[in-house]
Amino acid sequence: MKRHQILFLALPAVLLGAAASAQALRTPWGDPDLQGKWSNATLTPLQRPAELKDKEFFTEEEAKAYVRQRIAATSGDANIEQDRSAGNVGSYNDAWMDRGNDIVPTRRTSLIVEPANGRVPPFTAAAQSEHERNLAHAAAHPADTPDDRYLTERCIVFGGGPAPMLPEPYNNNYYIVQTPDEVAIMAELNHEVRIIPIDGRPHLPAGVRQWTGDSRGRWEGDTLVVETTNQIPHRHFYGVQMLDSVMSDEFRVVERFTRTGPEQIRYRATVHDPVFTAPWTVEIFMHPQAGDLVEFACHEGNYGLRGILSATREEERRAEGGR
Amino acid sequence: MTIRNVCRATLVALGSTWLLSAAPVGAHHAFSTEFDAKQPITLRGTITRVEWINPHAWIHLDVPGDNGAVEKWMIEAGSPNTLVRRGMTRDSIPPGIEVVVFGYRHRNGSNAANGRDVTLPDGKQLFITSPGTGAPASE
Amino acid sequence: MTRSTLVLLTLGALLAVNPHAQSSSTTDIPRLANGKPNLSGVWQAFTTANWNVLTHGASAGPPKYGALLATPPGYGIVDGDAIPYLPAAADQQRRNYESRFEDDPEVKCYMPGVPRANYMPYPLQIFHSDADLLVAYQFAGAARIVNLGAPQPSAIDSWMGISNARWDGDTLVVEVAGFNGLAWLDRAGNHASAALKVVERYTLAGADAIDYSATLEDPQTFSRPWTMRFRLLRNPDAKAHLMEFKCVPFTEELLYGDLYKQPRE
Numbered sequence: 179m180k181r182h183q184i185l186f187l188a189l190p191a192v193l194l195g196a197a198a199s200a201q202a203l204r205t206p207w208g209d210p211d212l213q214g215k216w217s218n219a220t221l222t223p224l225q226r227p228a229e230l231k232d233k234e235f236f237t238e239e240e241a242k243a244y245v246r247q248r249i250a251a252t253s254g255d256a257n258i259e260q261d262r263s264a265g266n267v268g269s270y271n272d273a274w275m276d277r278g279n280d281i282v283p284t285r286r287t288s289l290i291v292e293p294a295n296g297r298v299p300p301f302t303a304a305a306q307s308e309h310e311r312n313l314a315h316a317a318a319h320p321a322d323t324p325d326d327r328y329l330t331e332r333c334i335v336f337g338g339g340p341a342p343m344l345p346e347p348y349n350n351n352y353y354i355v356q357t358p359d360e361v362a363i364m365a366e367l368n369h370e371v372r373i374i375p376i377d378g379r380p381h382l383p384a385g386v387r388q389w390t391g392d393s394r395g396r397w398e399g400d401t402l403v404v405e406t407t408n409q410i411p412h413r414h415f416y417g418v419q420m421l422d423s424v425m426s427d428e429f430r431v432v433e434r435f436t437r438t439g440p441e442q443i444r445y446r447a448t449v450h451d452p453v454f455t456a457p458w459t460v461e462i463f464m465h466p467q468a469g470d471l472v473e474f475a476c477h478e479g480n481y482g483l484r485g486i487l488s489a490t491r492e493e494e495r496r497a498e499g500g501r
Numbered sequence: 502m503t504i505r506n507v508c509r510a511t512l513v514a515l516g517s518t519w520l521l522s523a524a525p526v527g528a529h530h531a532f533s534t535e536f537d538a539k540q541p542i543t544l545r546g547t548i549t550r551v552e553w554i555n556p557h558a559w560i561h562l563d564v565p566g567d568n569g570a571v572e573k574w575m576i577e578a579g580s581p582n583t584l585v586r587r588g589m590t591r592d593s594i595p596p597g598i599e600v601v602v603f604g605y606r607h608r609n610g611s612n613a614a615n616g617r618d619v620t621l622p623d624g625k626q627l628f629i630t631s632p633g634t635g636a637p638a639s640e
Numbered sequence: 641m642t643r644s645t646l647v648l649l650t651l652g653a654l655l656a657v658n659p660h661a662q663s664s665s666t667t668d669i670p671r672l673a674n675g676k677p678n679l680s681g682v683w684q685a686f687t688t689a690n691w692n693v694l695t696h697g698a699s700a701g702p703p704k705y706g707a708l709l710a711t712p713p714g715y716g717i718v719d720g721d722a723i724p725y726l727p728a729a730a731d732q733q734r735r736n737y738e739s740r741f742e743d744d745p746e747v748k749c750y751m752p753g754v755p756r757a758n759y760m761p762y763p764l765q766i767f768h769s770d771a772d773l774l775v776a777y778q779f780a781g782a783a784r785i786v787n788l789g790a791p792q793p794s795a796i797d798s799w800m801g802i803s804n805a806r807w808d809g810d811t812l813v814v815e816v817a818g819f820n821g822l823a824w825l826d827r828a829g830n831h832a833s834a835a836l837k838v839v840e841r842y843t844l845a846g847a848d849a850i851d852y853s854a855t856l857e858d859p860q861t862f863s864r865p866w867t868m869r870f871r872l873l874r875n876p877d878a879k880a881h882l883m884e885f886k887c888v889p890f891t892e893e894l895l896y897g898d899l900y901k902q903p904r905e
Contacts, residue, residue, distance in 0.1 A: 206673030206770075213769055258618065267538045267605055268617065273587065273628045274579030320534060322901035324892045333556065334888055349582050353785060355767040355774045357680045360881065362767045362774055364783055366582065369751075371776040371783045371882075373765065379879045388884040469586030471785060473798040477888045478750045478822075479554035481577075485535045487899035489608035494901075553796040581796060590795040 203437050205356055210400045210437050212354045212361065217467040218343060218445065219278035219350040221248045224460070226288035226296030234296065236285040245281055252277055276348040282463055283442075289344070291446075292459040305424045305453035312424065321490035324483060329389070329412065331483055333476035339370030340390040341406040341431035342447035342460055349474060351467045361395055361402065366471045374404050382408050391431070402435040424453045441466050536577075536615040540606035544574055544614070548598045553581045553591055560594075560616065562602065576602050576616035584628070600627070669810070669844040672770065677810050677844045680768040682875040682882065685852075688714025689759040690746075692828040693868055695721050702741055709741075711827070717759070717868040723830060729861040736829025744827050748895060749887035751782040751799040753823025754816045754838055755854040755868065763875060765882045773805070773812075778882045786814055794818020797834055814840040833860040848874040 203211045221244075226233070236244055250256055254272050261268035282289070288296035301309055319326050329335045337344045338352065343365070351366040361374040376395040384407075386392070392408035411425040434446040443464040450457045532538075546564035558578040563571045581589065601620045607613035619627040670678040688696075695716040701709030725733060736743060746752060752760055762778040773786040786803040794802040797820035805814040821834030836858040843851045853869035856862065897904035 213771070267532060267536075267615075274583055276583050319901075324889075324896060330556075332888065332892070334886060348580055353772075353774060355769045355772070357767055357769075360767065362765075362776065364774055364776075364785070368781075369783045370781060371774065373776065373881050375879075375881055377879075382883070386883075389886050390884060470787075470792055472582040472585045472795075473800060474555045474580070474582060475751055475799045476556045477748075477780075477891075478745075478799060479552070480556065481559065482535065482557060484896060484899065485607060485609060485613070487896055488611075489535050491899055491901070492609045585795045591797060 203440065207358050209356060209358070209397060210402070211356070212402065212435055212437055212443060213356055214354060215467040215469075215471065216352045216354060216443060216464040217276070217278075217350050218338070218345050218352070218462050218464045219276050220280070220282055220289070220345055220462060221245055221278045222281045222286065222289055222462075224289045224344065225298060226290070230287050230296075232295070233287055234294070236281070236287060238285070241281060241285045245279075248281075249277075249279075274348060276350055278345070278350075282461070284461070284463075286461070289460040289462055290458055291461045292448075293456055299454045299456040299458055301424060301453055302455055305426075308424050308453075321486050324487070327483065327486060331486060333368065333480050333483075335389045336365070336367035336370070336476075338365040338367055339372065340409065341372075341393065341404065341433055342449060343433075343445065343462070344460065345462070349472075351469075351471050352464070353471055361404075364471065367474055368476050369474055374402075376402070381405075384408065391429075400436060402433075404433040404435070406431045406433070426451055426453050428452055438463075532615065535608060536605040537608050538605055542604060542606050542614055544576075544602045544604075546574065546600065546602070547596075548594060548600060549573075549596050551594050553585075553589075555580050555582070560602075560619070562600070564612075572612055574602075574612045574614065576604060576614055576619075578616050594627075668846055670847055672768065674770055676807060677812070678768055679766045679773060679812065679842060679844065679850065682763050682765045682880045683850060683872040684763045684875060685759040685761070685870055686873050687717055687759055687870040688712055688761075689717045689868070689870065690756065690761055690826055692716070693718050693759075693826045693830055694723065694828075696828070717870045719867045719869070722866075724863045724866055726861060726863055729831070733829050733831060736824065736831060738829075740827055740829050744824055744829070745822060746779075746824070746827065747891070749780050749891045751780055751823070752777070753799055753819060754784070754801050754803070755840065755856075756823060756825055757782055757784075757800070758840075758852060758854075758872070759870060762885065763880070763882055764872075776882055778885045780885065780887055786812075791815075797821070799823055801838070808841075810843060812840075812842040814838075814842070816840065831861070832856060832858045835860045845871070848876070 205211050205213070254268060254275065257268060286296075290296045290298065293299055300306070316326065321327060324332050330337075337346045338350065343352070343363075346367060349366045353364040355362050355364075359375060359377045361376060363372045363374070364370065365372070370390060372390055372393055374393040374395040376397065378396070379394070381394055382388075382392045387408055387410040389410050391406040393404050393406045395402050395404040397403075407430050409425070409429045411427055411429060429449075429451045432448045432450070434444075436444045438444045445462045445464055446459060448457050448459040544562060544564050546562035549561045549563050551561070552559040558581045560576040560578060562574040562576060564574050566572050599622055601622065602614070602616050603618045604614035604616040607615075621627065670680075672678045691711045691714065693716055696711065696714060698713045699711045701707075701711065723733075741747065751757070757777045757779070758764065760777070760779050764775060764777045767774040767776070770788075772788050774783065775786060776783045782800060784800045784803055786805045788805050791804040792802055794817055796818075798818055799820060799822065801816040802818040803814050803816045805812055807813070816838040817836070819832070819834055819836045821832065821836070824831050836856060839855045839857075841851075841853045845851045850872040851869070852872050853867055855865050855867045857865040893900075893904050
């Protein structure tokens, strides 16, 4: 049989296969199916490293080299001896971690896709001043009260819980379940359940603020579009990956979830906040998570916050001339 | 008493802490506010219990002091959830195991430290995987 | 008309006006596409069990708060209205009761465990898909995944346990184990250990109610298994969903105030 004849025979099978899998990726009531256990662990950094300058995508060869380099650089196991001899405390051994095994399938050099330089846009001048004041405050008052500490150390909110869902170094696992009226996304970190009504009901009143904001979704074709508002503004808001950051009352995130294949959800999120000179958008690809979500009871086991406060008090006592 | 292996040939080593200056994606825990990089410490003792909890697991050690008295220490480790997915259970490290812990002392002066490495007396590291993928070592 | 015809016509008429004659409740409960009862929705327990799972009269709270933190009266939810404690466990419950305003994990915004999460006076929301159920609780944002697939063992202890479920007709039977023994069963200091196993049963009673029961078995605490039962009612507002009740920040001064730069005792 000639090659083009084989192709003709194969084509309907391919189309049938594609149609069948698209069908399989729908809920019983016909919405696209995002359900299941997913991970967004990835080796791609949030921002394009400065040394890559204008390079938006890696070639296949560069990608392989970069993956090897990222794994080696962030590995806790590979660097034990050199860390110790250099006086570095190093990082957790790899067995505890879940930094991902690969970069994003697009081979982009950053999770940020807009602006074009792959980096978070600068603050406005006013926001930059506020940012510098926050840094100065944090330096002068590292731990007067828990309010001076990061929201993760207080077990209030972790990355992945609120929008935008950004990866952490471990436990990057999510469980998505849908009903005709709502989508629920449970993040493993801090057992966060984000409930997203999709039946057109309005947001909470503007005066009601939540640490994970208030999310509302709708289907646009095969994409779930989710808008999140009503966030409690806070200078240690982890979700934007910027410690000692600046957030305004108008912080708003628009996310887009698309089931792009049996083993992939494409996730895009745009952060809108007038503290930045422009909105910024990330793109991450979620992949199936093999294991189960394990309970992350953070506040219940939080020796660390007591440790941070007691350590700071102890250092202050010593600085004042001993006990 | 033996340690039940997490995953066949995989022995798991307790690692430590954040490199705060690198502040990688997700530096959720400011190491330097709680532990002192300038106070490394090596402890040899017997594990009395492990709290497999979040946000950090804690290993409790009985450490014999110079005069025969026993000091109680607690060693901070990572979140156990990834280990659980690799097969670890509450019985994986039964009490009575003798270990050597290298870590950094707690700044509050108590008998606490952030655990960097935990080895058995014969030198085998606990909780170590092959460097590279972060996936369990295949045997 | 022959007699048999009349009988047939009558039966036909009866069936036509009463579809329930075919089976007891197949048509008046919501169902998933796979035919199983659909437990999705916002539910809340109609009971005072969070104060005390046994029948109790009103009693005082901390004096400073007057009636605000007093315990309201209520009927209990326990079969036989008694908990079969072993003697040491009964002593422990009495000690818990004496220090309940300090030692109840609810004070610290700790996750309430199972079954208590289901009868706290706050809503819970069930997201029911074919493969699992996600149960989200408003208090402390507690949550649990109820696994309908192959049973999952509990590897390490947890506050909310590991939940494995199967269908028994139209009743969802959930076996929960792997607890850490730290949660209380109510504000009166009723308690169990890490050996606790709970078997829950969820049965829709019409479209807007779930008949719930939980059988608790813990040989370290109780001399025999015992059962509680109550009703969960659906929130009549179709637009209802859980709001965020992150109580952790409200407990910080209590838990860490002694370590503040300006200490608050």
